[in-house]
Each structure stands twice: as structure tokens, then as C-alpha cells.
Amino acid sequence: MNRKRGKYSSILQxxxxxxxxxxxxxxxxxxxxxxxxxxxxxxxxQAFRPFGKIQSVHLVSKESHSFxxxxxxxxxxxxxxxxxxxxxxxxxxxxVYLLYLESMPKIVSNEVFKCPPGxxxxxxxxxxxxxxxxxxxxxxxxxxxxxxxxxxxxxxFGYEFLYGKNNIDKDKPLSRGLPQECNMVxxxxxxxxxxxxxxxxxxxxxxxxxxxGIPPHVDTHSAFEDPIxxxxxxxxxxxxxxxxxxxxxxxxxxxxxxxxxxxxxxxWTHGISSRKSDIVVDADGCLTTKERGTRVxxxxxxxxxxxxxxxxxxxxxxxxxxxSAEFQPIDLEQEYVHKVYENISDHFSRTRHKPWxxxxxxxxxxxxxxxxxxVGCGNCKYFGFSSQTYExxxxxxxxxxxxxxxxxxxxxxxxxxxLPFKNSTVDCLLCIxxxxxxxxxxxxxxxIKEMLRVLTSSGQALIYVWAKDQKYQGKASxxxxxxxxxxxxxxGLTGLEKDASVELPVHVNRTDFSSGQNDVFVPWKLKLDSSxxxxxxxxxxxxxxxxxxxxxxxxxAGAHIIKSYYDNGNWCCLISKIQGGxxxx
Amino acid sequence: MLTSKCxxxxxxxxxxxxxxxxxxxxxxxxxxxxxxxxxxxxDYDTLWTAADGLGYSTDLPKTLVENYESNEDFLKKIxxxxxxxxxxxxxxxxxxxxxxxxxxSGIPNMLLNEDEVKY
Numbered sequence: 198m199n200r201k202r203g204k205y206s207s208i209l210q211x212x213x214x215x216x217x218x219x220x221x222x223x224x225x226x227x228x229x230x231x232x233x234x235x236x237x238x239x240x241x242x243q244a245f246r247p248f249g250k251i252q253s254v255h256l257v258s259k260e261s262h263s264f265x266x267x268x269x270x271x272x273x274x275x276x277x278x279x280x281x282x283x284x285x286x287x288x289x290x291x292x293v294y295l296l297y298l299e300s301m302p303k304i305v306s307n308e309v310f311k312c313p314p315g316x317x318x319x320x321x322x323x324x325x326x327x328x329x330x331x332x333x334x335x336x337x338x339x340x341x342x343x344x345x346x347x348x349x350x351x352x353x354f355g356y357e358f359l360y361g362k363n364n365i366d367k368d369k370p371l372s373r374g375l376p377q378e379c380n381m382v383x384x385x386x387x388x389x390x391x392x393x394x395x396x397x398x399x400x401x402x403x404x405x406x407x408x409x410g411i412p413p414h415v416d417t418h419s420a421f422e423d424p425i426x427x428x429x430x431x432x433x434x435x436x437x438x439x440x441x442x443x444x445x446x447x448x449x450x451x452x453x454x455x456x457x458x459x460x461x462x463x464x465w466t467h468g469i470s471s472r473k474s475d476i477v478v479d480a481d482g483c484l485t486t487k488e489r490g491t492r493v494x495x496x497x498x499x500x501x502x503x504x505x506x507x508x509x510x511x512x513x514x515x516x517x518x519x520x521s522a523e524f525q526p527i528d529l530e531q532e533y534v535h536k537v538y539e540n541i542s543d544h545f546s547r548t549r550h551k552p553w554x555x556x557x558x559x560x561x562x563x564x565x566x567x568x569x570x571x572v573g574c575g576n577c578k579y580f581g582f583s584s585q586t587y588e589x590x591x592x593x594x595x596x597x598x599x600x601x602x603x604x605x606x607x608x609x610x611x612x613x614x615x616l617p618f619k620n621s622t623v624d625c626l627l628c629i630x631x632x633x634x635x636x637x638x639x640x641x642x643x644x645i646k647e648m649l650r651v652l653t654s655s656g657q658a659l660i661y662v663w664a665k666d667q668k669y670q671g672k673a674s675x676x677x678x679x680x681x682x683x684x685x686x687x688x689g690l691t692g693l694e695k696d697a698s699v700e701l702p703v704h705v706n707r708t709d710f711s712s713g714q715n716d717v718f719v720p721w722k723l724k725l726d727s728s729x730x731x732x733x734x735x736x737x738x739x740x741x742x743x744x745x746x747x748x749x750x751x752x753x754a755g756a757h758i759i760k761s762y763y764d765n766g767n768w769c770c771l772i773s774k775i776q777g778g779x780x781x782x
Numbered sequence: 783m784l785t786s787k788c789x790x791x792x793x794x795x796x797x798x799x800x801x802x803x804x805x806x807x808x809x810x811x812x813x814x815x816x817x818x819x820x821x822x823x824x825d826y827d828t829l830w831t832a833a834d835g836l837g838y839s840t841d842l843p844k845t846l847v848e849n850y851e852s853n854e855d856f857l858k859k860i861x862x863x864x865x866x867x868x869x870x871x872x873x874x875x876x877x878x879x880x881x882x883x884x885x886x887s888g889i890p891n892m893l894l895n896e897d898e899v900k901y
Contacts, residue, residue: 566819585816587823598889609784610891615899617883617892619785619796622823 213302224298231261248276250483315459322454334376350404397497407489413468418505424458426497432490435475440465463509533738534634542596546576567624573631577601618651626658633662645754665741674766797828799875833863
């Protein structure tokens with residue numbers, strides 16, 4: 198115990214300049230449980246709360262320790278005596294080791310309970326009777342979101358919200374207007390001192406069951422006026438707001454109205470984590486967990502007629518080109534795909550060593566003498582498993598090709614839209630996680646045509662693309678499951694240089710894509726060798742695929758689909774040429 | 783197998799000429815089965831011309847020998863030119879337009895400019 202005390206004391210002193218206390222104190226360090234070990238705030242809270250009231254839990258990114266501030270010394274002592282050296286947290290092998298501290302280290306907590314600027318909660322905006330009436334007025338309209346939304350039930354009134362575009366069609370109002378029960382919103386706001394200049398003309402009702410959520414998003418500027426109103430029914434939920442590195446939590450009590458205006462409406466994303474309970478602040482200002490019930494939210498909006506004139510131009514789609522419509526595909530790929538892979542090639546390659554089993558099976562099953570071409574080969578991780586095949590890698594990134602060469606493979610620099618190979622030369626073509634970087638449908642089809650051109654008549658091409666739906670048949674992909682190891686990525690973006698002429702949503706790493714649009718930027722957080730260097734984040738353009746979309750592209754490109762399947766967050770197609778109307782075997 | 787046929791105005795773009803500034807000869811394990819199975823995939827004339835351009839054609843017959851599957855000596859020569867000779871620095875040249883594709887550190891750069899591509 199003494200040796201451990203010495204070790205953790207020196208960490209504490211070195212990292213935070215704080216000393217352990219020999220006396221009991223309300224500040225406690227949990228020496229061996231932290232984010233880097235997969236322990237989260239809720240685990241700590243659940244473990245210690247039965248013994249004492251907790252004011253705050255501080256987790257430090259990439260560290261294996263954490264800090265807990267108790268309400269009083271007595272609460273801390275009760276917990277310390279019951280847990281130190283005894284309590285085993287989830288995902289941990291041994292018991293926790295605790296230290297009292299003289300003071301709390303000055304660290305920024307990554308979850309703060311406060312409202313972003315321009316955001317306001319009006320509690321008890323409606324009474325219990327109105328809550329029931331409102332729910333009754335929409336409950337028969339709530340439908341499963343279908344293909345676009347696997348998560349929650351939704352209903353639209355006034356105008357339909359189109360999830361693919363994150364917009365509404367101004368020329369196509371729905372025959373169904375807003376329920377009468379909603380008419381009181383404007384007057385009720387005025388009673389609460391908020392003068393709404395218009396009547397809402399669009400309503401989206403969402404029903405969230407425990408465990409469901411909505412990915413972080415900003416409501417499209419050009420689509421809706423300021424503010425956005427959200428009325429919460431039936432259960433308290435925590436909403437999370439993010440802007441750059443800031444990540445704040447706001448409790449939305451049942452029957453409250455959330456008013457998002459100004460900065461909070463235009464520049465902060467808001468979302469709800471998919472979980473079954475929330476961490477909330479109780480009446481003593483202490484943290485506690487609260488089970489979620491079923492929440493129904495009424496989001497009231499006003500359709501915007503003229504372009505948005507907000508003062509947050511960098512977030513505004515009215516100031517820039519319309520998403521996915523007018524940007525130059527080649528420039529976008531150059532800036533947000535080719536340049537990025539060049540910059541991250543070393544780090545990217547270090548993270549790409551484990552081949553996917555289904556792809557490896559194909560590579561290993563090839564006949565001796567087969568010519569294998571990997572389009573977008575990266576570091577050629579599918580090569581070298583057979584001494585009997587002739588392997589060629591092709592990629593755009595010189596950095597990745599150099600790594601492939603160093604690993605002993607043949608590599609050619611080229612673009613997948615113009616493969617520098619003769620017709621009918623390749624027996625097996627791999628194209629793994631490549632064509633989702635192409636920025637238009639035409640270009641994605643062209644890339645498949647190009648693959649077919651170089652395939653022999655009996656050749657096969659295997660294509661993998663990232664799926665918008667990262668959960669399939671109830672199973673989350675590894676991309677989602679790796680969440681806890683990438684906590685750093687979720688805290689926001691730093692040092693991003695985004696060209697103002699391209700306006701696309703930035704995806705939050707390790708979250709689902711399912712309610713966002715298909716064209717997104719996905720951050721790559723560059724980790725440099727020396728831990729002293731600051732990491733920088735690069736944005737990569739992705740078009741994430743809907744179910745059936747890849748098959749349609751293949752058919753349109755003239756391919757015969759041998760099989761198509763879902764593999765851990767990817768849609769996959771194995772295709773061949775069609776020759777003279779006869780299927781090649 | 784490389785071609786410049788994706789260039790505008792180029793019909794075949796094959797075979798590409800080769801000019802080497804630095805050639806590296808390595809040794810790799812001879813796999814008789816593999817070499818004999820890969821030969822039918824190759825355009826033998828092109829292979830010979832490329833080897834000739836690099837000065838490695840002396841031992842190599844100008845046309846594909848018959849019954850090469852059992853001719854270990856010949857297969858070894860093919861193995862050598864195909865797998866053991868690498869152009870580290872040089873150019874590949876389009877036979878129709880003369881466009882040069884530079885080879886740097888053993889990697890041919892076949893990227894085309896926007897105004898050169900067909901599609």
C-alpha cells in the first residue's frame with residue numbers, strides 16, 4: 198500500500214501539482230480507474246454513490262485515474278472506508294485504490310451542466326393535463342422511421358422533415374397541419390417573457406424509448422428560423438450540446454420547453470446519447486443517475502423563406518454552396534481525401550494492420566497465378582498471404598504507397614476513376630473502403646465501371662463501403678463499440694481548417710450516422726509519435742451508403758452481383774462482368 | 783499490364799515505353815508453379831521489350847518457348863525479369879502521346895491531370 202501511495206502521489210504532484218492529504222478530505226483521487234481503462238463517469242458514480250453524496254466526477258482524457266468531489270468530508274470518509282482496496286468497478290480486475298487530496302486538481306471537466314449561450318429552459322411550460330392532451334393528439338400518427346431512422350418513432354406536421362437532406366421541401370406542405378393543442382405555444386411563451394415573432398408552421402414529434410437517442414446535429418440554417426423550440430413530454434432526458442472543444446449537458450425536465458436561439462441554435466450541435474439512464478444533478482447539486490422513461494418531444498419550427506442571415510457564417514449553409522449540390526467533386530476529393538491521406542499516411546498505416554476475415558478468405562481462396570489488384574491499397578494489408586498470386590496495389594497516396602513498397606509489395610500511383618491497366622487483366626480486384634470517398638454518384642458508378650473494365654471474364658471484384666447504419670439486426674459495429682477507447686475524439690474538434698465554400702456536417706467519431714445526411718466529414722485525429730506534440734485533426738469526406746445503394750450502383754455500372762452482404766458497419770458487394778448478356782461464372 | 787489508355791485521345795496506350803535511371807536487382811524465392819501459371823497472363827512480347835530496354839534481354843528468348851511449364855531454366859529467367867528487376871527511378875512513356883509517367887522510389891505515378899482524363 199505504501200509503495201502504491203508513493204507512486205500515485207508522484208503522478209498527482211507531477212501532473213497537477215497537488216499533494217495527497219493524510220487527513221480525510223472531500224476530494225478523492227481514484228488512482229486506478231479512468232477513461233484509458235474504459236471506466237466512465239457513470240461507472241464511478243454508480244459504485245460510490247451508495248456510500249456518499251457526490252458533487253462532481255472528473256475524468257481526464259487518456260488517463261487511468263479520475264477524481265471525485267464529495268458533498269462533505271463525512272460523505273467522502275464513508276465512501277473511502279467502504280471502498281478503498283475493496284470495491285471492484287465494472288471492467289476492472291482489482292479493487293480501486295483511493296487517496297484523499299488537499300485540493301481538487303484544476304482540470305477542465307468534459308461534461309458541464311450548463312446551457313450554451315442563447316439557450317433557455319422554461320420549466321413546467323405545460324401542466325400534466327396538457328401533457329396528456331398533447332400526447333393523445335399525436336400518438337396515432339407516430340410511425341417507425343423506416344429506412345432512414347431505425348431508432349425512434351416520428352411524426353411530421355405542416356411540412357415533412359426530409360432526413361436525407363436535413364431539410365424540408367418548401368413547395369410541398371403536408372395536408373396535415375399542426376394539432377390544435379399546439380396553438381397555445383406562442384401565447385404561453387409571451388407569458389414567460391419570450392416574444393415569439395411568428396407561429397410555428399412545422400412540427401416534428403419524436404418518441405424515444407430508453408436506450409435511443411439522436412446524433413449531434415445543428416438544424417439546417419436555411420431551412421428554419423430562429424429559435425427552435427422543443428417541448429419534452431413524459432420523461433426527463435439529458436441533451437448534450439457541443440461546439441468545438443466544449444461539451445455541455447442540459448437536463449430537459451418533463452413538461453419543460455427548450456428554446457434554442459442565437460449561438461445555441463446556429464453554432465452548437467445538440468443531440469441525445471443512446472443510453473438507458475442519464476447523469477443528472479440532484480437538489481443538493483450532487484450527481485446522480487436517473488433511469489430514462491419514454492420521452493416524446495415536440496419540436497416546433499418556422500420555415501425560413503429568405504436566406505439565413507445569422508452571424509455564424511462558418512456554420513451557415515446560406516452563405517456557402519448548398520450541400521452536395523454545387524461543390525466541385527474533384528476539388529473536394531483533392532482537399533478532403535487525397536491531401537488528408539497524404540498527411541496522415543504514417544499514422545493511418547499504423548492503425549491498419551488487421552485484415553477483415555471475409556476479405557482474407559477471398560484472397561486465400563484464389564487460384565495460383567491469379568492477378569490481384571487492390572484499388573486503394575493503403576499499406577497493402579491484404580497482400581502477402583499467398584505466394585501463388587501476382588499482387589499489385591494502387592493508391593492515390595504516395596505516402597501509403599511508399600509504406601507498401603517498404604513492406605515489399607508492388608504499388609502504382611493512380612486514381613480509381615482511371616485505372617492504368619489494360620482491359621481484362623485482373624482476376625481478383627479488391628476495393629475496400631475507397632469509393633465512399635468519391636463525391637458524386639456519377640463518379641462512384643464510373644469507379645465501378647473502371648473495375649469491371651480491368652477484370653477478366655471470370656474475374657471478381659469485392660467492394661466494401663461504409664454503411665450509414667452502423668447497427669444491423671440489433672448488433673452495433675466495431676466502429677461504434679470502440680467508443681470508450683476513443684473518448685478523446687468525442688470531445689470535439691481542434692485546429693480544423695475547413696474551407697468556407699464547402700458546407701457539410703462534421704460527424705462525431707464513434708457515433709451512428711443514421712439520422713444525418715449521407716455526405717459528411719469524418720475527422721481523423723492525428724496522433725504523432727512524440728506525445729509532446731499537439732495532435733491535429735483532419736476532415737475526410739465520406740459518402741456513407743444506405744442499404745441497397747451499393748447494389749444499385751453496381752447494377753447501373755453493368756455488373757453482375759454474385760453476392761452482397763453487411764459486414765460490421767460496411768455494405769459489401771462481390772461482383773463480376775456480364776459478358777454479352779451471359780453471366781460470367 | 784500498365785497502360786495510358788485512360789488518357790484522352792489514346793486508344794491503346796500499350797505497351798508503355800520504359801526508361802530507367804536506376805535499376806535494382808533483388809533476389810526472391812523461385813516458385814516454379816507460380817511462374818508457370820502467371821505466364822499465360824503476360825503479354826510476352828511486352829515483357830521481352832521491357833527487359834530489352836533495361837538491358838536484361840540477353841538470356842531471354844524473343845518468343846515464348848513451347849512447353850515452358852517443364853522448362854525450369856526458362857521459368858527461372860522469367861522469374862528473374864518479372865520479380866527481381868525493379869526500376870527505382872525512371873519514366874514510363876505513353877506510345878501514342880509521348881507523355882512521361884515518372885517512377886519514383888519504385889512507384890510509377892500514373893495519375894493524370896484533370897484535363898488529360900477521358901472521364
